[in-house]
Amino acid sequence: MQRELYKRTYFNEGEIPKWRCPTCLTGRLTLHEKLFVADNAATRRDINEDYFDAEQISRVFTGALCCANCGETVVFSGSGGVEREYSHENDDYEWVNYYVPRFFYPALKIIGMPEHASIPKDMEKAISASFSVFWSNLDSCANRLRTAIELLLDSMAVVRKVNPNVTKELTLHQRIERIDSVQYPHVQQMLEAIKLVGNDGSHDLGQVPREDILSCYEILEHALELVYPPPSKTPLIAQMAQKLIDKSSTRQ
Numbered sequence: 001m002q003r004e005l006y007k008r009t010y011f012n013e014g015e016i017p018k019w020r021c022p023t024c025l026t027g028r029l030t031l032h033e034k035l036f037v038a039d040n041a042a043t044r045r046d047i048n049e050d051y052f053d054a055e056q057i058s059r060v061f062t063g064a065l066c067c068a069n070c071g072e073t074v075v076f077s078g079s080g081g082v083e084r085e086y087s088h089e090n091d092d093y094e095w096v097n098y099y100v101p102r103f104f105y106p107a108l109k110i111i112g113m114p115e116h117a118s119i120p121k122d123m124e125k126a127i128s129a130s131f132s133v134f135w136s137n138l139d140s141c142a143n144r145l146r147t148a149i150e151l152l153l154d155s156m157a158v159v160r161k162v163n164p165n166v167t168k169e170l171t172l173h174q175r176i177e178r179i180d181s182v183q184y185p186h187v188q189q190m191l192e193a194i195k196l197v198g199n200d201g202s203h204d205l206g207q208v209p210r211e212d213i214l215s216c217y218e219i220l221e222h223a224l225e226l227v228y229p230p231p232s233k234t235p236l237i238a239q240m241a242q243k244l245i246d247k248s249s250t251r252q
């Protein structure tokens, strides 16, 4: 996960972050032509008034990003304004346009999925849904990550009910406690952390910090690697070793 790319909530004109293409996952997205930018109605109405300060400028923008590797086009949009920034070049403060992305389609993939394993489609869908709302609603994003770990537990064969004949389901906390900590060391702790952030998101108070969501993504990416480890190289290496042993014995 390239955390740095998702830490900042805004970008300045001419400084599009090096976002990765959501389709080929390798190409870098670059701006296709210029952004379409428009002041909002209040700004247009008040901009020439004496009391109006440049920092009150409020805008919307939309644009398209292209991948030079696979040719994918991603549309994005959001809000913007201007801010004063110190310019080392001119040794003075100057006004700089800034833009806050709030939507991407197709959604940027903040973390990768294990490539060597076939992971459950419903879990992948829940993680993708979290990518879609990351830019616009962090509470909802946290909530979708919580759903993803419920589905991850399903794929780890952690039951939802102690007894199939009862209606009452185990809580997410109880299910996490049932993870085999010998087979999956630290995964309990990792999923518990995502669950807690997800719970905060459920209250929909707009209080889940972006940093915490990024930590959840980093933790989830690692947990997926632990639950879906790459295939062991041991059989292949053992075969290679045996060939050398056989070769040596024929020389003797």
Ligand SMILES: [Zn+2]
Pocket: 021, 022, 023, 024, 025, 026, 027, 067, 068, 069, 070, 071, 072
């Ligand atoms: Zn691409």
